[in-house]
Amino acid sequence: MMLHMDLDTFFVSAHRTRDLSLLNRPVAVGGRSNLKIFDRKQVGVRLYNANRGAFVNPLFYPSERQAFEEFFVEKMPDGKEKIRGIVVTSSYEAREKGVKTGMPLAEALRLCPDMKVLVPDYLLYHELSFALHRFLRREIPRVEQFSIDEFFGDLNGWVREEEVFAYAVHLKHLIWQKFRLPISIGIAPSKWIAKLATKFAKPNGVYLVKKEEIPEFIEEIPVEMFPGIGKGFRKRLSEHFIKTLGEASRHQALFYSWKTPGRVLYHRIVGDDGESVSERNDRKSIGISRTFDPICDREEVRRRILILARHIVFLVFKAGVNPTGYYLGLRYDTGVRLKQTFHEERLFSDQVCQEVFGKLFEVLSEYSGTGCVTKIRMSVFRFSYQSRLTLSLLNIKNDYANRNLSLSIHRLRQKYSLDIIKKGSEL
Numbered sequence: 049m050m051l052h053m054d055l056d057t058f059f060v061s062a063h064r065t066r067d068l069s070l071l072n073r074p075v076a077v078g079g080r081s082n083l084k085i086f087d088r089k090q091v092g093v094r095l096y097n098a099n100r101g102a103f104v105n106p107l108f109y110p111s112e113r114q115a116f117e118e119f120f121v122e123k124m125p126d127g128k129e130k131i132r133g134i135v136v137t138s139s140y141e142a143r144e145k146g147v148k149t150g151m152p153l154a155e156a157l158r159l160c161p162d163m164k165v166l167v168p169d170y171l172l173y174h175e176l177s178f179a180l181h182r183f184l185r186r187e188i189p190r191v192e193q194f195s196i197d198e199f200f201g202d203l204n205g206w207v208r209e210e211e212v213f214a215y216a217v218h219l220k221h222l223i224w225q226k227f228r229l230p231i232s233i234g235i236a237p238s239k240w241i242a243k244l245a246t247k248f249a250k251p252n253g254v255y256l257v258k259k260e261e262i263p264e265f266i267e268e269i270p271v272e273m274f275p276g277i278g279k280g281f282r283k284r285l286s287e288h289f290i291k292t293l294g295e296a297s298r299h300q301a302l303f304y305s306w307k308t309p310g311r312v313l314y315h316r317i318v319g320d321d322g323e324s325v326s327e328r329n330d331r332k333s334i335g336i337s338r339t340f341d342p343i344c345d346r347e348e349v350r351r352r353i354l355i356l357a358r359h360i361v362f363l364v365f366k367a368g369v370n371p372t373g374y375y376l377g378l379r380y381d382t383g384v385r386l387k388q389t390f391h392e393e394r395l396f397s398d399q400v401c402q403e404v405f406g407k408l409f410e411v412l413s414e415y416s417g418t419g420c421v422t423k424i425r426m427s428v429f430r431f432s433y434q435s436r437l438t439l440s441l442l443n444i445k446n447d448y449a450n451r452n453l454s455l456s457i458h459r460l461r462q463k464y465s466l467d468i469i470k471k472g473s474e475l
């Protein structure tokens with residue numbers, strides 16, 4: 049059998065392990081885009097990098113450890129104070145009052161005025177997630193980390209089927225004793241049905257779906273609850289009046305007409321995909337994004353893109369990969385979203401990264417009349433290894449020189465700080 053383990057309200061629970069006064073009361077962890085990186089004056093900011101397999105952006109600013117007022121409350125030009133930020137995670141006590149993930153904090157506090165709002169502490173989450181992963185690897189032969197607070201485990205050949213439920217209860221107990229973290233566990237013959245089962249285990253429970261119970265279990269579940277059914281599939285399914293997983297399971301030919309993604313999804317839904325728990329958790333992309341008040345000055349947007357590019361360079365060298373795909377997405381105050389991707393088989397460096405993102409920005413800026421920018425989202429993907437690159441001969445000499453220079457800069461950045469060396473164009 050396969051286990052899917054999902055920590056309950058993880059970020060809130062993490063703070064509760066340190067502060068018992070947060071137990072049994074409405075609590076939320078808030079989030080805000082860190083905009084300090086765009087400050088012209090800022091120098092010597094140290095970055096923590098705790099990317100040890102957990103799936104969250106591994107960049108931390110120590111300044112994120114601040115009080116509520118410092119982090120979320122902003123003085124407006126008219127002298128009034130405004131609460132910024134959104135709910136990232138909330139406790140069940142807050143959810144009972146209608147608080148939801150993604151909700152503006154100001155609104156959540158209107159619904160639940162006695163809710164305690166915490167400043168995020170990503171370093172703490174990483175440390176706990178890493179410790180739990182290490183613990184699970186000792187307890188279970190094959191473990192896959194799926195996100196910062198979710199894990200798959202393969203118990204086949206390890207725990208007998210009739211003992212799996214008791215084993216999961218025991219594991220939950222151990223995790224509570226060792227970490228004081230509540231966790232929910234779904235059990236099923238396949239990974240994705242186990243993940244679906246976890247939703248029925250929450251909060252703080254265990255839910256088992258046996259092989260012969262799968263058809264009955266999925267029958268009434270709305271399709272959008274299934275992991276991996278996003279906007280696109282939801283639209284296609286609703287065009288065929290398919291609302292539940294049970295209905296979906298009776299339309300194999302339709303799913304097959306959607307090629308590989310449809311075929312893969314169909315077998316996940318009926319629980320015979322046979323996918324294994326993979327212990328490797330290679331990252332497939334590295335990205336960063338920032339949301340801010342509308343910026344109408346094109347040069348300021350470009351400057352911010354170059355700053356974010358510097359952060360991406362740092363993360364890429366940390367991960368030791370060579371990306372060949374680049375993505376730039378911009379959101380405007382008019383609601384318009386523009387995006388552009390670019391592929392370039394070149395050795396990655398500061399220069400190449402800034403050049404490509406600069407070009408992508410040129411392309412997007414050609415669409416005029418879109419308004420002022422409120423969000424920048426950038427990522428790099430399609431990692432390849434140096435030996436497998438078909439390098440463009442035109443650039444190769446320069447690219448090697450640039451890469452060597454970038455690597456030396458990276459060493460300095462690791463030692464001192466990410467903003468020890470900036471490009472003139474950022475200032």
Ligand SMILES: [Mg+2]
Pocket residue numbers: 054055056057058197
């Ligand atoms: Mg969770």
